[in-house]
Amino acid sequence: MQKALAAAGVASRRACAELIKQGRVAVNHQVVTEPGQLIDPTHDVVTVDGERIALENAQPFLYLMLNKPVGVVSTVQDPRGRPTVLDVVGPLPARVYPVGRLDINSSGLLLLTNDGDLAYKLTHPRFEIPKTYRVVAKGFVGPQAARSLAEGVVLEDGLTAPAEVRFVDYDKGTQSTILDITIREGRNRQVRRMMEAVGHPVRQLTRIGFGNLRLKGLAPGTWRKLRPDELAALRTLIEQQQKLLLTHKQRPL
Secondary structure (H helix, E strand, C coil): HHHHHHHHCCCCCCHHHHHCCCEEEECCCCCEECCCCCCCCCCCCCCECCCCHHHCCCCCCEEEEEEEECEEEEECCCCCCCCCCCHCCCCCCCCEEEEECCCCCCEEEEEECCHHHHHHHHCCHHHHEEEEEEEEEEECHHHHHHHHHHHHHCCCEECCCCEEEECCCCCCCCCEEEEEEEEEECCHHHHHHHHHHHCCCCCEEEEEEECECCCCCHHHHEECCCHHHHHHHHHHHHHHHHHHHHHHHHHHC
């Protein structure tokens, strides 16, 4: 049911599941509180907060890549009146939602879609979809700090999973180290907190990769639709991760 609601543009799949748990969704005038119920969009009457949802008029799926600028929040609306990613992309034929988040002071690759199922699989920690960040950090990040980042850093919410760390350059003028860091987790402000933990606070943070996608040829504040081959590559990556998960579950203890 949450998948049908997301396709109809009510909210993201995860948000629709929360609406159901909160008892705000009814099927044929009966309140439903358990996500996952099967429905027939052509016959069942589904309401959210008493308003009927036209499931048969589900919007077409859109898949967008945005180069989010600094100063823009990764939400569809902001109570503080700050510019959102929807303000940047402008009017669209269907309502889309960010896939994960970049904090307001970070920039770079952000996906937006109304395909709740794909968004869920790209952001759920168990699928371990890689995300790569170009980091400009204060000072010279030496071998010991780089090794700590790669092996895992102890944060207030636990040890981070191993990361991939690649040295890019050192700017003598600003005394900054430039690194590419790839993580497979999605903790809040994780890369910034990892760099602070090893004594090299972030001066600039840009996401340059998400799964198979790379941020190339897209100026800050501009966006484009994903190409069919890019979307296919994302789905293939998810399938591969699902197979790895199944393999790990089947391993004997």
